[in-house]
Amino acid sequence: MTLDQSEVRVGLLGAIAVAALATLPLFSQGYYLSLGVNLMLYAALCTAWTLFSGPTHYISLATAAFFGLGTYTVGLWVDHVPFFVLVLGGGLVAAVLAGLVGAATLRLSGVYFVIFTLGLAELVRQLVSWTQTKVSTRMGLYVFTDFTEVHIYWMLLALTVAVFVTGWLIGRSKLGFAMKIIGNDETVARHVGIDTARAKIILFMISGAFIGIAGAISAPRYAYIEPPSAFNPMISFLVVIMALLGGTKRLWGPLVGVIPFTILFDQVSAQFPNHTPIVMGLAFLAIVYLLPDGVTGRLEQMRARMKRSEKTVGGEKVA
Amino acid sequence: MSAILSVDRAQKKFGGLVAVNDVSFDVREGELLGLIGPNGSGKTTMLNLISGALRPSAGEIRLKGERISGHAAHHIARQGVARTFQLVRILPSMTAEENVVAGAVFARNRLWGKDAHALAQTLLARVGLEGRADMPVAAMTYIDQKRIELARALASDPRVLLLDEWLAGLNPSELQIGIALIDDLRREGRTIIMVEHVMDAIRTLCDRCVVMNTGTKIAEGDVAEVLSDAEVVRAYLGDDDDA
Ligand SMILES: Nc1ncnc2c1ncn2[C@@H]1O[C@H](COP(=O)(O)OP(=O)(O)OP(=O)(O)O)[C@@H](O)[C@H]1O
Ligand SMILES: [Mg+2]
Numbered sequence: 001m002t003l004d005q006s007e008v009r010v011g012l013l014g015a016i017a018v019a020a021l022a023t024l025p026l027f028s029q030g031y032y033l034s035l036g037v038n039l040m041l042y043a044a045l046c047t048a049w050t051l052f053s054g055p056t057h058y059i060s061l062a063t064a065a066f067f068g069l070g071t072y073t074v075g076l077w078v079d080h081v082p083f084f085v086l087v088l089g090g091g092l093v094a095a096v097l098a099g100l101v102g103a104a105t106l107r108l109s110g111v112y113f114v115i116f117t118l119g120l121a122e123l124v125r126q127l128v129s130w131t132q133t134k135v136s137t138r139m140g141l142y143v144f145t146d147f148t149e150v151h152i153y154w155m156l157l158a159l160t161v162a163v164f165v166t167g168w169l170i171g172r173s174k175l176g177f178a179m180k181i182i183g184n185d186e187t188v189a190r191h192v193g194i195d196t197a198r199a200k201i202i203l204f205m206i207s208g209a210f211i212g213i214a215g216a217i218s219a220p221r222y223a224y225i226e227p228p229s230a231f232n233p234m235i236s237f238l239v240v241i242m243a244l245l246g247g248t249k250r251l252w253g254p255l256v257g258v259i260p261f262t263i264l265f266d267q268v269s270a271q272f273p274n275h276t277p278i279v280m281g282l283a284f285l286a287i288v289y290l291l292p293d294g295v296t297g298r299l300e301q302m303r304a305r306m307k308r309s310e311k312t313v314g315g316e317k318v319a
Numbered sequence: 320m321s322a323i324l325s326v327d328r329a330q331k332k333f334g335g336l337v338a339v340n341d342v343s344f345d346v347r348e349g350e351l352l353g354l355i356g357p358n359g360s361g362k363t364t365m366l367n368l369i370s371g372a373l374r375p376s377a378g379e380i381r382l383k384g385e386r387i388s389g390h391a392a393h394h395i396a397r398q399g400v401a402r403t404f405q406l407v408r409i410l411p412s413m414t415a416e417e418n419v420v421a422g423a424v425f426a427r428n429r430l431w432g433k434d435a436h437a438l439a440q441t442l443l444a445r446v447g448l449e450g451r452a453d454m455p456v457a458a459m460t461y462i463d464q465k466r467i468e469l470a471r472a473l474a475s476d477p478r479v480l481l482l483d484e485w486l487a488g489l490n491p492s493e494l495q496i497g498i499a500l501i502d503d504l505r506r507e508g509r510t511i512i513m514v515e516h517v518m519d520a521i522r523t524l525c526d527r528c529v530v531m532n533t534g535t536k537i538a539e540g541d542v543a544e545v546l547s548d549a550e551v552v553r554a555y556l557g558d559d560d561d562a
Contacts, residue, residue, distance in 0.1 A: 174424060174425070174431060177420075177421070177424060178424075180410075180417075181413075181421050183412070184410035184412055185408055185409075185410055187372070187404075187408065188408050188409075188410060188421070189393075190371075190372075190391070190392040190393045190396070191370060191371075191372070191392050191396055191401070192396060192401075192425055192471065193393050193396035193397045193424075193475065194393055194425045195391070195393045195394075
């Protein structure tokens with residue numbers, strides 16, 4: 001594998017940043033660690049979401065379904081199967097669901113996809129609740145492990161790194177190249193031999209798997225998991241808002257949305273717990289009207305405009 | 320003589336409109352076949368049926384004896400059919416070289432990495448875009464974008480190349496270059512179906528031609544004979560012949 005200079009530089013900076021982030025638990029075990037876990041969770045979720053939604057522009061609201069499946073995989077078998085196997089299992093189960101959803105919907109247009117994924121998350125939640133009342137008398141599952149917040153924080157950090165590395169590998173793979181062509185012109189993509197539906201399904205499965213893994217890693221945090229918390233639709237909406245706020249053109253774009261919004265949301269939920277939907281609604285409106293390409297998209301636009309005004313040549317644009 | 324591509328009673332209906340009506344013809348290996356006819360006669364629709372952009376309502380299309388009609392466009396591309404589009408279709412966010420590489424990776428050729436880029440460089444030079452590999456194609460002129468599209472189609476080393484009015488919109492000197500380029504492809508032994516309104520190009524380049532009018536094939540054969548055919552003349556009467 002060959003790396004160019006900028007890739008080496010980004011890699012080094014990334015490694016330093018990850019090392020610095022990994023030391024957070026040494027400084028704080030209380031509020032800041034808990035905030036750190038939330039930040040890391042949404043960093044992983046939003047980046048994984050962008051892996052698929054960035055290049056395809058499909059808005060998926062199935063995040064809660066994948067997340068909840070991961071959580072439940074751990075909840076169901078944590079007493080019998082090693083935790084790390086369950087983490088992978090959660091990813092696998094989520095990937096299978098993503099594959100099925102993808103095969104059923106990715107030939108449809110974007111609007112149907114949004115509605116379908118929202119309905120799906122709800123359906124999975126209802127199915128899990130219903131099954132649970134049939135086979136057991138309890139509403140939820142106990143998850144007892146030796147993991148503390150610190151462990152969860154480190155695991156989520158590792159997951160975020162894994163998502164970024166995967167995104168970078170996809171970017172230099174045939175799949176990434178295919179997605180770039182599809183994003184430019186889907187008709188051309190098909191005519192140069194790309195099975196566009198298959199490419200999208202694979203990408204959706206990879207994205208879903210990481211979200212499932214995030215759910216599995218988060219399971220020990222809850223101690224007692226129930227469908228309404230594991231499959232909370234709020235997760236899906238928050239991921240969309242944060243990712244779009246940051247911008248999905250670059251894989252690191254969502255981080256720019258995750259950091260301020262997680263902190264803001266944390267404050268709002270602590271002080272005005274009944275007003276969280278208002279904050280989400282306002283954020284949605286603000287993104288749609290003010291920042292359709294997110295913060296990073298806006299910054300890039302501004303940079304491009306500055307470059308263009310510097311250059312005098314090259315005005316011959318063809319329609 | 321063996322046909323590399325056979326169109327067998329192909330039909331395409333759009334609601335009540337029959338855009339292609341029971342059209343049959345064969346294309347021989349290494350042949351340059353002209354597909355001509357007045358505006359709206361169904362030429363582009365015919366190419367769409369061959370490339371898999373549209374599925375025929377009836378009839379069959381075979382490549383080397385294997386049925387390709389009814390398959391998806393990406394499958395047909397992998398079997399070795401490549402095309403350009405009447406309204407040029409480039410990949411605007413990508414460089415010239417990447418645009419051409421796109422043709423080399425997934426279809427018949429299946430090159431990747433260094434090989435694909437080397438081929439793209441060669442093809443860019445061949446279509447007259449040497450040294451422009453890193454240029455964003457969105458900033459290119461119309462003719463250069465058409466060149467990109469041709470290079471992309473060639474990058475898959477297609478068994479059959481479909482050109483939909485590739486020469487349209489070129490000025491007289493560009494037209495000479497364009498004709499020379501297609502002639503070059505023909506000499507190299509490529510099988511080509513060329514939809515064209517430029518009669519000069521049809522006369523100089525084509526081995527044979529098929530004439531369509533309102534969805535039906537009205538003539539087929541030697542270019543000079545076909546163009547003097549009474550029905551063909553009538554079909555074209557009133558239509559501008561820009562040659
Ligand atoms: N997707 C479509 N849906 C409905 N009608 C269509 C479609 N594509 C083509 N047609 C109709 O089919 C007929 C044939 O069109 P086509 O584009 O194949 O003609 P053409 O011979 O390529 O014409 P031109 O020389 O103007 O390019 C026209 O009447 C056109 O309006
Ligand atoms: Mg046409």
